[in-house]
Amino acid sequence: MPEQTLVDVEAVSFSYGRRPILKGISMKVPRGKVVAIMGVSGSGKTTLLRVIGGQLHPSSGRVSVAGQSVADLDDEGLYRLRRRMSMLFQFGALFTDMTVFENVAFPLREHTRLPETMIRDLVLMKLEAVGLRGLARLKPAELSGGMARRVALARAVVLDPMLVMYDEPFAGLDPIALAVIGQLIRKLNDALGATSIVVTHDVFESLQIVDYLYFIADGVIVGEGTPDEVRRSEHPYLRQFVQGVSDGPVPFHYPAAPWAQDVGLAGGGAHA
């Protein structure tokens, strides 16, 4: 079967006010694959995810999902597209006023007219898939971070989406919960025949589960490759990232005025 492109990002730029976040990013996400977007915090990965989801409009360039240009869709078209894709937020974003069961049932209740018994079966099935069927009656506040993320995962896949986007799924988890989420992302992707985009800075976990990686720094793509290529790469940025060195192409210091000027030794600037 020829490899089809599901998400096509072409030369996308985006800025918040005058601060450029993305500077001409291009990438392709093939159907059925799990693709990671890696980068340090503040490199623009989450922004890229929001542009793909249609929450932010690129200042130039084009994003198309399943052949539709996201930025050109009207509200209704965008909502129709979003019914087939879902996003897992960093801290789950579970609705705090509903039980776990109602959270997972939410997309079904909003978008389908299924009878209550069928909703029940579907929800329990998805909860079983993430191993938390026993927690259906609890409120999100009673869950640990890892569990909340798994519930959110169940909610994200309850409508069997074609595309699932993960925003920092590993952030703030203990090693076991982290491995569980990683395995779930891979398993659910293959079981549902979906396509996944994982935005993360956790290079070790991603290398184990994804098919392809893109590295972003300062709004541009600095490297890409399959996990094997990345491991073998001699590229200084990839090496710094994979090995976790504090200074390198990614500087330790955020660009600032010279030290002496900030302390007021440069003279004349005290009343500025």
Add this chain to the structure above:
Amino acid sequence: MLDVRKPLMRMGHNVVSGVWRVGSMARFFGLVLASSGTSFNRFRLVMREVYFTGVLSLIIIIVSGLFVGMVLGLQGFQTLQRYGATESIGVLVALSLVRELGPVVAALLFASRAGSAITAEIGLMKTTEQLTAMDMMAVSPMARVIAPRFWAGIISMPILSLLFSAMGVFGGYVVGVVLIGVDNGAFWSQMQAAVDFRYDVLNGLVKSFVFGIAVTVIATFEGYDAPATAEGVSGATTRTVVTSALVILALDLVLTAFMLRADH
């Protein structure tokens, strides 16, 4: 020279951003109305919010109404005694409550009890990305979260105001008739002679309806507009209470002027 210019610039900045806010609030109000379809198709969403904004405000409304009525009774008695018109105590209590205090005080209480809760809840939903998540699930937060709260507020406010007034009259009765010993018949008959259903009761109801719109628009807007931080939400909650109070009192002046004019 610099010292004079800075406060002036800050003042100008505040005025401009204030006008800006009024504009965005008006646009927000239009958006809420436009996304209200869901609220009526699935009225249970509104009923749920009526429970949270209205039913849970009952205690404070009932207790405050009772106290305000009793205080009015005591104060009124003190003053009316000088003119030998203590039977008019019922008139005084009922007219003050039905025309002014019922709608206004109930709205102020509603703003601080339910309005602040609405702002905090929506602000927190925004901070924890629940609204974004909903939007990404192709469910409009405007239709699913904001509009039901807005309509619930509009339904709750007049009911709370009526209950406040009724409890206040009862409080006035307790003080005037039961404690002080004003004649029961005179108390009620004077009241009935002076309080007109259309001019007094219905006008008060119109007021509380308008206040309900104002408070819920402010509360939902502040929550929706809150910066996604802890300080952002707490600041928005404070603004809801302060802005609501000012708007309620200003609107009350305008409405009262209109109603007295229409009266005669």
Add this chain to the structure above:
Amino acid sequence: MERTTIDLWFGAFVTAGFVALLVLALRVGNLGAERATETYRVEARFDNIGGLKVRGPVRSAGVLVGRVADIHFDNERFQARVTLALDARYTFPKDTTASILTSGLLGETYVGLDAGGDDKKLVAGDRITITQSAVVLEKLIGQFLFSKAQEDPPRK
């Protein structure tokens, strides 16, 4: 489970609102009293009605017997034409006197009816011919001062 309790609360809340409205309308306001009684209308002309208002009370011997239904200015006689809606339970002789009175010094203005001795009763559309206008406080004080000034000739 949760859904039915919400329904119950909503119902109870709205019902409480209606009850409060009913109490304010019937017990506190005048809606109950108005509806319960039939009225008949009679007319009276006054030179001055003072602070009398539409819906003001009409009393006889201190008892509320009706309300002011309408106030007009009669441009031919230059008088106030006041229509009274009287409770059908009460009848008054034809030669009843209507006066504009004030309860207390600063109280509300009302129409007082003093029954005469006629055998015939007032019926709807009749006119009360004997009327007494409002006492204008300023005039009264003016008259009082004037008469005082006349009584006491200035001493040298």
